Amino acid sequence: MKNLSFIFISFLLGCTQSNSSDNMNMIDNGFKTDTSSFATFLASPCEFGEIEFKNIYPKLQTIKDDAVEHIIVLDSLRATGFDVLNYSRGNWERGPRIISCNITNYYCDCQIDKLYYSSNIKDKYRVTERVNCHKREGELKSFIPDEYEILDSVKGFINNDSLTDVILVLKLIQEVATEEKRPILVLLNTANGYTLNSRNENYMLSWNGGGLHGDPYDRIELKNKEFKIVHFGGSSWKWSEEINFKFDDIKNEFIPIKYITHSFWSFYPDSTMKVDSILYEKNSPGLKNFTYPNNQ
Numbered sequence: 001m002k003n004l005s006f007i008f009i010s011f012l013l014g015c016t017q018s019n020s021s022d023n024m025n026m027i028d029n030g031f032k033t034d035t036s037s038f039a040t041f042l043a044s045p046c047e048f049g050e051i052e053f054k055n056i057y058p059k060l061q062t063i064k065d066d067a068v069e070h071i072i073v074l075d076s077l078r079a080t081g082f083d084v085l086n087y088s089r090g091n092w093e094r095g096p097r098i099i100s101c102n103i104t105n106y107y108c109d110c111q112i113d114k115l116y117y118s119s120n121i122k123d124k125y126r127v128t129e130r131v132n133c134h135k136r137e138g139e140l141k142s143f144i145p146d147e148y149e150i151l152d153s154v155k156g157f158i159n160n161d162s163l164t165d166v167i168l169v170l171k172l173i174q175e176v177a178t179e180e181k182r183p184i185l186v187l188l189n190t191a192n193g194y195t196l197n198s199r200n201e202n203y204m205l206s207w208n209g210g211g212l213h214g215d216p217y218d219r220i221e222l223k224n225k226e227f228k229i230v231h232f233g234g235s236s237w238k239w240s241e242e243i244n245f246k247f248d249d250i251k252n253e254f255i256p257i258k259y260i261t262h263s264f265w266s267f268y269p270d271s272t273m274k275v276d277s278i279l280y281e282k283n284s285p286g287l288k289n290f291t292y293p294n295n296q
Contacts, residue, residue, distance in 0.1 A: 051132075
């Protein structure tokens with residue numbers, strides 16, 4: 001966050017400077033110009049579509065060596081969870097250098113171009129950064145039946161590549177019956193989009209499975225190729241249950257490793273707390289065929 005703040009402050013300082021003799025007038029290339037909402041852009045890049053930051057480098061620049069070259073928008077978006085798909089450089093029609101990269105997270109794809117425009121000063125160039133982002137919602141929706149919506153989601157690194165994967169927890173748009181399923185989907189990210197790794201309809205408790213507490217769903221967590229979903233319920237006597245899964249690279253699937261339960265009386269939680277855990281065998285069914293213990 002400190003790095004983002006420094007980048008943003010530097011950008012604003014550049015935007016407050018008036019054009020001088022070493023700042024050439026930019027030719028409109030069809031991209032919108034915005035020099036005052038960089039922080040807003042970082043928060044919601046896909047809401048901007050196409051944009052060119054023309055004052056992000058306030059002075060004329062020389063061409064940098066690859067070892068020290070950097071792209072401000074790229075560095076900023078990577079800090080928010082974007083992954084780099086590719087990176088290239090070359091010449092373009094308005095100057096001697098263009099550096100391009102494509103980045104993605106689970107809801108947005110962006111192409112970033114760092115553009116060196118020729119100027120009337122030898123070996124000095126006006127530099128801008130151009131960004132074109134679009135949403136990936138349509139891609140995710142292709143995995144979601146029409147009558148369902150996303151209850152929760154989490155992103156992280158599941159397999160051994162550097163692309164951000166996603167786990168979706170779905171629910172019916174209108175949950176009425178007591179035994180309606182809540183599917184869980186594991187989607188692995190690739191250069192060509194998401195692929196369905198696993199789908200399970202027997203892992204999640206139903207919307208009324210928490211007793212007097214109501215909806216038992218609490219949260220989903222994903223870290224270090226492990227994920228868990230926590231359910232919570234009860235009345236004066238509370239309980240929680242979680243099952244920990246770890247991704248098996250050989251089986252290419254999440255495998256259950258531990259089942260943990262907590263129970264306590266809400267009036268005296270410390271003195272009545274009870275914790276139980278069960279370790280799963282290595283040959284236990286993976287997520288695709290897994291059944292929640294209370295559903296067996």
